[in-house]
Amino acid sequence: MDFRDNLEVEIILFGEDEALDNITTGMVKRDNIECCVCLNYHWGVKLPNCNHFICPKCYYKLFNGYISEDFHRKISEPKCHEKPIYPYQTKDKNKEIFYSITQDDTYLEWFIDNNEDLYNSVKLNTEFVKDLDTNLKCWFENNEIIKQWENDLIQYEKHLEKYNIDIEEYNELYTKEKEYNSQRRCPLCRL
Numbered sequence: 269m270d271f272r273d274n275l276e277v278e279i280i281l282f283g284e285d286e287a288l289d290n291i292t293t294g295m296v297k298r299d300n301i302e303c304c305v306c307l308n309y310h311w312g313v314k315l316p317n318c319n320h321f322i323c324p325k326c327y328y329k330l331f332n333g334y335i336s337e338d339f340h341r342k343i344s345e346p347k348c349h350e351k352p353i354y355p356y357q358t359k360d361k362n363k364e365i366f367y368s369i370t371q372d373d374t375y376l377e378w379f380i381d382n383n384e385d386l387y388n389s390v391k392l393n394t395e396f397v398k399d400l401d402t403n404l405k406c407w408f409e410n411n412e413i414i415k416q417w418e419n420d421l422i423q424y425e426k427h428l429e430k431y432n433i434d435i436e437e438y439n440e441l442y443t444k445e446k447e448y449n450s451q452r453r454c455p456l457c458r459l
Contacts, residue, residue, distance in 0.1 A: 275328050288324035304456050305330065318454045330455070333446030343441055346434035349427050352420040355413045356383040370401045379404070387414065 278287030292313045301312035303323035312321035322330065356362055362380045375397075378386045389397045390408040397405070408414065 275332070288328075291328055292324050315454045318457050320454050320456050322455075329449075330451050330453075333448065333450035335442065335445055336449060339441075339445045343438065345438055346431055348431045348435075349424055351424055352417055354384040354387070355417050356387075365407075366404075369403045369407050372401050375400060375404060 275287060275291060278290055281287070282290065296314035297311055298314070298321050299311045300309055301321040301323070302309055303312060303326050304320060305322060305326035308323060310323040310325075312323050313327050314321055315327070356365070359380050362383050363376075366376055366379045375386065386397070387408050390400065390405055
């Protein structure tokens with residue numbers, strides 16, 4: 269999960285100018301002001317508690333907070349591992365494997381096109397595989413590559429549980445950092 273604030277998401281979706289315009293909708297705006305924070309000339313918005321104007325980027329940071337370099341140095345966003353991919357996805361290879369196990373074409377298409385689905389049916393012993401060739405069942409049950417994939421999947425699920433806890437803590441710290449770094453007052457008159 270990528271935890272971003274509203275401005276970052278708006279910039280990705282609409283571009284910077286439109287995003288800044290969107291987040292300042294309904295505010296009093298003026299062209300070509302010198303921002304009292306970044307000292308750049310830009311269009312600006314009137315602050316709610318006084319008559320000073322500030323550029324929309326600084327307004328957003330001032331009122332919504334920002335993430336400091338110190339935060340990024342001390343706390344890194346948790347990374348989620350990739351989910352293991354079922355190993356038998358190649359149709360040509362699946363066809364070759366199938367004919368090395370059995371010549372009964374009843375389940376050929378299923379084995380070739382949806383091997384993982386057939387694996388799940390065998391694993392759950394569903395009614396769809398009652399008549400499945402014994403050799404095919406044994407292949408699914410004893411295949412070392414599938415066993416390794418199952419073990420990788422178990423490890424992935426354990427990691428995912430930990431990742432979900434870690435990302436929740438990270439998001440909480442991220443939000444607190446932004447709140448801590450928000451002023452919600454004019455930098456000139458402190459109103």
